[in-house]
Amino acid sequence: MRDRGLIFTGLVLFLGLITFPVWYNLASGTSSKPPELKLPTTEKQCVAPTETMRMSHMEMLITWRDQVVRQNDRTYVAADGKRYDMSLTNTCLKCHDNKAEFCDKCHDYAGVKPYCWDCHIDPKLVQRSKG
Amino acid sequence: MSALYSLLTVLVLILLAYFGVAAAHLGVLFGTVIPFAAIAVFLAGLAYRVVKWANTPVPFRIPSTCGQQKSLPWIKQGRLESPSSTLGVMGRMALEVLLFRSLFRNTKAELRDGPRLVYGENKWLWLGALAFHWTFLVIFLRHLRFFMEPVPRLVNLLADVDGFFQVGAPVLYVTDLVILAALLYLLFRRLRDPQIRYLSLFTDYFALFLLLGLAGSGVLMRYFTRADIVAIKELAIGLVTFSPVIPKEVGPLFFVHLFLLCVLLAYFPFSKLMHAPGVFLSPTRNLANNNRMKRHVNPWDYPVKVHTYAEWEEEFHDKIKAAGLPLDRE
Numbered sequence: 001m002r003d004r005g006l007i008f009t010g011l012v013l014f015l016g017l018i019t020f021p022v023w024y025n026l027a028s029g030t031s032s033k034p035p036e037l038k039l040p041t042t043e044k045q046c047v048a049p050t051e052t053m054r055m056s057h058m059e060m061l062i063t064w065r066d067q068v069v070r071q072n073d074r075t076y077v078a079a080d081g082k083r084y085d086m087s088l089t090n091t092c093l094k095c096h097d098n099k100a101e102f103c104d105k106c107h108d109y110a111g112v113k114p115y116c117w118d119c120h121i122d123p124k125l126v127q128r129s130k131g
Numbered sequence: 132m133s134a135l136y137s138l139l140t141v142l143v144l145i146l147l148a149y150f151g152v153a154a155a156h157l158g159v160l161f162g163t164v165i166p167f168a169a170i171a172v173f174l175a176g177l178a179y180r181v182v183k184w185a186n187t188p189v190p191f192r193i194p195s196t197c198g199q200q201k202s203l204p205w206i207k208q209g210r211l212e213s214p215s216s217t218l219g220v221m222g223r224m225a226l227e228v229l230l231f232r233s234l235f236r237n238t239k240a241e242l243r244d245g246p247r248l249v250y251g252e253n254k255w256l257w258l259g260a261l262a263f264h265w266t267f268l269v270i271f272l273r274h275l276r277f278f279m280e281p282v283p284r285l286v287n288l289l290a291d292v293d294g295f296f297q298v299g300a301p302v303l304y305v306t307d308l309v310i311l312a313a314l315l316y317l318l319f320r321r322l323r324d325p326q327i328r329y330l331s332l333f334t335d336y337f338a339l340f341l342l343l344g345l346a347g348s349g350v351l352m353r354y355f356t357r358a359d360i361v362a363i364k365e366l367a368i369g370l371v372t373f374s375p376v377i378p379k380e381v382g383p384l385f386f387v388h389l390f391l392l393c394v395l396l397a398y399f400p401f402s403k404l405m406h407a408p409g410v411f412l413s414p415t416r417n418l419a420n421n422n423r424m425k426r427h428v429n430p431w432d433y434p435v436k437v438h439t440y441a442e443w444e445e446e447f448h449d450k451i452k453a454a455g456l457p458l459d460r461e
């Protein structure tokens with residue numbers, strides 16, 4: 001059959017779709033720069049080496065949760081001997097007090113939506129809603 | 132044996148990428164040069180083969196279908212199996228492409244005591260193939276989060292649905308379990324049965340092992356060794372905006388993942404994996420069975436010069452008559 005027109009349309013459609021990210025980034029003017037994060041100003045060091053935190057903070061948080069909820073063990077001893085209360089809101093967000101400019105910004109970039117905030121609170125939002 | 136050879140080939144590829152980056156610091160080669168080359172080969176090779184197929188004459192309908200064709204009004208037509216209209220063909224193609232209908236018809240034959248040959252259903256291949264292809268699509272679409280900034284809402288939604296069970300952090304994706312299970316089943320299917328094993332070639336195993344390596348390294352990165360997603364996204368965005376960067380935080384396991392994909396992409400246009408575009412161009416699937424309703428004239432028919440008997444008789448009329456032979460027309 002003379003279906004060449006149809007086949008070429010399909011081929012062009014496929015090529016357009018598979019290269020879609022190229023056009024999308026072009027249209028939104030994306031550069032390969034990762035987002036600028038607001039790091040804590042008062043503290044110098046996270047609860048673990050920065051590299052570990054960047055890659056594995058979610059695993060640490062789940063370990064913390066299990067320790068607290070299942071073992072009733074609330075103290076985390078860091079590699080440098082410092083003691084921390086294993087708490088998402090009271091520890092992480094105490095230093096990283098700007099959740100929107102830190103956690104959320106990076107997560108938006110990486111395309112992750114942690115569901116933790118269905119239950120856990122961001123103290124800043126609570127203050128604001130109190131007035 | 133062919134299974135072993137292809138496993139070895141994939142292992143060599145994995146080691147090549149791992150030590151190429153970890154020991155020889157060939158990050159630019161594995162993170163920029165090879166990906167661009169692989170994508171170019173994939174796109175050009177695929178287009179070349181499809182254009183070649185498009186230029187192949189298919190003058191007639193090939194109604195090797197499994198349904199009753201449209202005939203007399205009191206004979207029920209198999210509308211999807213043997214469609215006679217464009218709409219019917221679209222239905223048949225949709226079932227084929229989205230649900231792998233012809234695999235659903237897969238049967239097995241077994242020699243039982245007697246000896247007696249018995250046929251039965253075998254839906255496992257269909258289920259395994261369907262599970263693999265659909266999860267592959269979902270994973271592919273989810274991966275767009277590395278290539279697009281801002282991340283489209285649909286990609287986030289897909290990740291949410293995929294992580295529905297909210298097991299652990301990073302959250303467990305159901306598709307990761309399904310794709311590994313499906314690939315292992317498809318491999319096991321070839322290895323288990325002596326007949327299928329006999330029919331299986333190096334290339335059959337190679338695609339499976341490549342995909343297993345690809346999915347396996349991804350799962351390893353996500354749930355076990357962890358990877359620096361932000362640095363990897365920098366690299367990925369760099370590729371699609373043609374301003375490549377190789378952040379130093381990107382680990383060698385990621386390069387294994389990427390290299391296996393590059394091998395798959397470059398291999399694709401020259402392999403059986405071309406069944407993906409091929410299914411759309413299958414004449415037994417995409418042409419309506421309307422041979423009895425429409426006359427199909429071959430548009431490529433060469434105008435052959437013919438000399439009919441009547442003309443021949445005309446030409447030698449006198450000679451035939453003189454020889455006393457009978458003539459059609461006196």
Ligand code: HEM
Pocket residue numbers: 267270271273274277301304306307310345346347348349350352353354358360363367385388389392
């Ligand atoms: C179509 C080919 C590909 C397949 C089948 C594939 C498969 C997988 C699978 C099954 C995972 C496990 C986690 C998940 O499902 O998200 C994964 C993770 C990953 N893949 Fe791929 N992948 C492919 C292409 C790529 C490409 C081109 C990149 C380059 C940016 C990439 C980067 C990653 C990264 C960074 C992870 C870890 C994700 C995380 O930690 O959440 N993959 N891959």
